[in-house]
Every structure is written in structure tokens, then in C-alpha cells.
Amino acid sequence: MIKVVSFDLDGTLVKSTFADKVWLEGLPKLYSKEKNISIKQAKQYIYKLYEKVGESRKEWYDIDWWFKRFDLKQSWKNLLDNYKHYIKLYNDTIETLDKLTKKFKLIIISNAKKEFIEIQLGETNIKPYFDHVFSSLSDFNLVKKTPEVYIKVLNFLKLKSNEIIHIGDNLEFDYKCPQRIGIKSIYLDRNKTKKADNIIFSLYELEKVISNL
Ligand SMILES: [Mg+2]
Known part of the structure; x- marks a missing residue:
């Protein structure tokens, strides 16, 4: 049960615009200002470095590390604050959380770092819905939501794999990985690619799918 x-x-409850804006716009803009070069040059330089570091390394997600790497004087907290107006929920988020919270305990498992999670939950006021919020990176030191992350969450919550269901927009890390350790999962396919068996196109369908399990 x-x-x-x-x-x-990101991409499931909250739109991904915020993180994109911070990394692709905010950081280059700040760099260009502090180092007195054009934004175009700053973007070229920084994007190349992003690529070089690559998303399989922890540092890639670590804004504090990048600020030190670039020797920036402003604090990264200011940068996140300056971009927080880009944090937006999807239209189907609140209604879904309102319904499901009456029947289930709700949690979040994200691969974002805690500082990105916290500002997004704070800005959207959805934190009270959740019993626990896990960051694979900040809590378990794991970059992607591999099966190991889900095992750690089960152990932490003292749950069996058939007592939890996971929903997310990443086919590999939200859909296939939980299934590898026997956790049921639903692929939130907002772009209608139809690449999985257990699919919903919006969160509005979620309650019904769970009750039909
Ligand atoms: Mg996502």
C-alpha cells in the first residue's frame, strides 16, 4: 500500500527557468561587471568552463564553488535573490498537493543543491506540504538520482519499496532508476514524448493514477 x-x-513542481537564468544569465552578467569585459565574452568563457567541468562532477552544481573559482566579490546569495522572481510553480502543482496531502505523506527527492531547493520552496510557499525534502547532492553526496539515492531515502524513512511512489520529469532518474529497486514510478511527460509506459501529461492526472494502482 x-x-x-x-x-x-525542477520541471515537476517548479518550472526550471530560475536555475537556467542564474547559471546562463546571472553568473555571466555578474562576471562581466566585476571583470570589466562584455557579457558576450563572459558567456563564452563561462559556458566553456561549464562544459569542461561537466554535469557528472559535484562542482558543476555548486554555486559557492563557482563564485570562488571566478573570484567574485558579490555573494552568491545576492545573485539567487536577484533572480528569485523567475521562480514559478506549474498551474497544476497546488491543486495536486492539496488533494494528495489529505491521503499521503509527501516528500521531495531532488538532485539540486539545498540552496536552490530552499529558495524555490520558500518563494512558492509549498514547503509545508512536505514531510521531508531530500537533495541527492547535499544529503547523500550523489550527483544524480541513481538507485542508491532511493535506497537511502527508503532506509531513512524506514519504508518498504512498495510503500512509496515517485513522480518526475526525467525518464532515467525519476522513472527508470526507482523501478530498478522496486519502487513504482510515474513519468511526468509534460512535453508529450510518450517514451514510457506509466505516463501522465500533467499533475492533474496524478491522483487518479495513484488510486487505480
Ligand atoms: Mg526534474
């Missing part, structure tokens, strides 16, 4: 409904955060 399902006791816990687990959500991914």
Missing part, C-alpha cells in the same frame, strides 16, 4: 508520494522538484 502506498503511504508516501515522492516528487521531483
